[in-house]
Amino acid sequence: MRSIPTFPQSMRPLVVATALALAAPTLLAQTPAAKPAPTPAVAPPATAKPAPPTTPASPPAAAPVATAGPAAPADPNAPPPAPPPPPLSDIILTNGDIITLDDKRPSAQAIAIKGTKIIAVGKSKDILARWKSDGTEVVDLAGKTVVPGFVDAWGQMSRLGLATVAAQLQSPPEGTVTDVNGVLRALRDWSRGDLAQRFGWIVGVGYDDSRLREQRPLNRSDLDSVSRDKPVLIVHASGRQVVANSEALKLAGITRDSIDPPGGSIGRWPGSKEPDGVLDGAAAVALLGSLPQLSKDERMAMIQQGQSLMLESGYTTAVEARATPDDLALYTQAADAGLLKLDVAFYADLASAGSVLKGHKSIGPRYYKNRLRLAGVSFALDGVAEDRSAWLTQPYQLPPPGKRTKFAGYPGATDEVATDLATRAWANGWQVAVQANGDAAIDQFIGAIRAAAARHPAKDRRPLLVGAQTLRDDQLDALKEAGASVSFAPQRLVLSKPALADYLLGPERTARFAPAGTAHQRGIVTLLHADPALTAPSPFGAMAAAVKRPVGEDRQLAPLDALKALTVLPARQLGEEKTKGSIAAGKLADITVLSANPLKTPADKLGEIRVTGVVKEGATVFGGPDGGVPITR
Known part of the structure; x- marks a missing residue:
């Protein structure tokens, strides 16, 4: 396995795995014992009569002595000796509690990795018997839990x-x-x-x-x-x-x-x-825009620091959303310099960056180049309920200072602009991701993607609605019909519940806030992303908030569905479900090692789970303070 440089300060030295040595028995050659030599006759005493003459016995024939002949000269034209066969697998992770998120094999004990990919998953004894050979590095997970590397649904x-x-x-x-x-x-x-x-x-x-x-x-x-x-x-x-x-x-x-x-x-x-x-x-x-601009070196350091935070949180694929042309140029530079240690999917801001995307040679929508890829384009239709900038169909419980009593927020774009942006995305074959939190803005989103799809029919475009804080039940069927996915940030309900209930939305709308469970029950692809207010992404914070809501318990997600909303479903949204999101043969070896099993941990204890190691395509890219993933290659 390849060794990838780790990041300063936040990374810890990896523990070296002990190789197992097999001793081959030595066959000892045995030779027949030689016959003893005849005992020499003892001279008779001087007074004794001489013995009668005897016929001397013939001496025993001497054994032939083998002599070495001259060494045969080396043939200069002889082919070199064959190299040893490559190992059946490079790495075997064994003795773990592996949550595969593969419906065909939901759990396992061991994983075999060859190069950048997983080649087998199963029981420890079976994997070792079939895939271990000379040169295979065996890593004992000592009962730690393994999940697929987390895939970001929406972030910066x-x-x-x-x-x-x-x-x-x-x-x-x-x-x-x-x-x-x-x-x-x-x-x-x-x-x-x-x-x-x-x-x-x-x-x-x-x-x-x-x-x-x-x-x-x-x-x-x-x-x-x-x-x-x-x-x-x-x-x-x-x-x-x-x-x-x-x-x-x-x-x-x-x-x-x-x-x-x-x-x-x-x-x-x-x-x-x-x-x-x-x-x-x-x-x-x-x-x-009036802020003084940081230098390129300082901004590059910000990307490195953000990457370190993503890796420490267990992510192997990150998202840069609402990205500007400057962001595009900076990330391309980072990718070309080999600085990206995880995959970064890019959602360019359509209003500002759309013109520079077409024909861009550094990134494209189909494949990663140096770990950078264009996932699609994005724009925003309103703000958020917490600061009363989400655009609602019904007024806020209390208006902000200086606003009229029936204040219901405001749109971020007209219907015509929203439809034009969505149509541009459809016409260019770009996936579109739209931030809309108020139910009026969500109506606008539905109308825009319907109009775009009517003008440029295409299958499986997977539009993404981000936020959806005040999503109404009657809007769910329209989203499903349009093939849209929805990504929620459920931590906002936990953090802002008193304000939401008392003077922002009122009790009824607060109970429906970010209804991930309802969307999932209606058959909509439901994703989770970390709260943007946090200085570090928190996949287990998002999972805990979705699994155990303070209000609206009927809109909760089951733990397994919440974990899928952080892994396999965001991979599907990016069109990468064939290579990421679950642990199965043929997929990339993107793996996160945890201190505990999130499916067996109470919701109020999920925040205590630590990421102890992260493997990206078979190489360790993060190791936690308690040992991480002891892979030496």
Whole structure:
């Protein structure tokens, strides 16, 4: 097996597996014993009469002595000796609790690997008897659990790296910020660091007003108390809202005379046109464009850091969603330099990057090149319910400050724009993935893909709906008819339930929030992705939230279905179900080793499961602190 360099700091040295030596018995040659020599006659005493003469006996014939002849000269034309036969398998993982997610063989004890692929799965004694030979490395898993490598359904790997270097504003359980003062204190502390001095801005991530004690959004006055001279910016956990101080608004050119952009909103002080610092949707994107740009080396380091976080979480395939042309160029550079240790599927932002995709020579929709592949295109139709930017058919329980009573969010695009984007994707043969959380935005998504399919009929296009927080039961049949899959982030219900029930959606809609179990029961391909508010992906957090909901228990997923929603079904969505997502002969050796079996672990204990090792195509790419996967090749 090939050895792949591991990553700095986060990786641990791998334990060397002990090779088993077989001793061949030696055959000892035996020779016949020689006859004893005759005993010489003893001379008679001097006084004795001489003995009568005797006829001497003939001496025994001497045994012929073999002599070595001259050595035969070597034939210079003789072919070289045949090399030893290659091993039947390179690696055998044995003595494990293997969850294959292959319906033909749901569980196993051992896996045989040859090169980059799995060649056999079964019982330990059978695999060893059939596939072990000289040169095979046998790895004892010591009872650890093995699952297929996790496949990301929706994420932004490069953004994970960025999130780790900004001020951390997450609330429990991911962070420690519990109130407004905690947010401001974290920003002040971060502003004293070296990165803040070099960057020139004070930036925080993971802020979520619905989980603060005051349950109110921060505003420019709050952030002015951190600094009036430097721009201050905090990014909401949803990724769709930011809050800026006065200096940041000034740099972005946002004033009382600015108008709301399509698909966005500029917050105002009550009874005034003066901006209050809260920017939603497209308005937030405009301000983010004012941020100073990191160097290519720094951005490449962010990709490396994001990759490390994905590997530590057990993923062997990542997704870069809503990717810009700059992202495309940077990932292509990383791929060409051999820096990608897991596969990265690219969903390009259609509005900004669609024009550069056609005919791009570095990546394509069919195969990976240096671990990079174009999965499809993407766009967003609204925001999220937590910051009241999801577009609903019915108003929010309480409107945000300064909004009318019947406020129901707002669309991210008109029906015409949504249909045009979907039609462009269909016309070019690109799979389309669309973020839509409000039920009005989901109606728009359904209408857009129906129109696109009518103009460009094609089979099995697998459109993907991402988020679907307020998906209605009556929309499920339309999604199934369109062949759409749905990816949910169920952790948001666990983290934001009080705010969702009390003043965002109300109890009834909260009980239906992100209904993964209902979608699965209706026969829709149901996926799970990690919460975007987290600084590291958490497949077991997503699994736990889907298996045990705080409300709406009838919409839960069974543990096995939840695990499939993190492995084999995202692989299907990417069109890679023949090579990934389950442990079976012929598939890639993408394997994650766990400290415990997630199908036998209570939902409230799933978060305690550790990833102890990750194998990508037969090579160890991550080893945990307790030994990892002891593969030496």
